[in-house]
Amino acid sequence: MDKGERDDPRAARQADCSEALLRVYEFLDGELGPSECAKIAAHLDECGPCLNEYNLDTTLKALIKRSCSAERAPDTLRTSIMARISTTVYRIDGS
Numbered sequence: 001m002d003k004g005e006r007d008d009p010r011a012a013r014q015a016d017c018s019e020a021l022l023r024v025y026e027f028l029d030g031e032l033g034p035s036e037c038a039k040i041a042a043h044l045d046e047c048g049p050c051l052n053e054y055n056l057d058t059t060l061k062a063l064i065k066r067s068c069s070a071e072r073a074p075d076t077l078r079t080s081i082m083a084r085i086s087t088t089v090y091r092i093d094g095s
């Protein structure tokens with residue numbers, strides 16, 4: 001993936017998390033199928049740090065869970081979460 005191999009377990013977990021974040025973004029865009037959606041929900045369930053470190057809150061988590069089986073997120077909520085994730089992804093990439 002990245003040049004310069006890093007022998008750091010945290011890096012691996014972080015990659016996992018940043019991928020999950022990107023998926024969340026796709027999810028909010030309405031591009032994810034139910035199975036991928038369920039994967040994200042599962043990741044957020046297991047990964048407390050994801051919610052804390054990346055400033056995602058339980059609202060988002062609940063929203064994803066609900067939307068896996070039901071309707072899309074309301075536009076206002078969607079927009080604000082997307083903006084937050086954009087910032088977060090940028091931060092991960094840039095550090």
Ligand SMILES: [Zn+2]
Nearest residue numbers: 016017047050
């Ligand atoms: Zn995570």
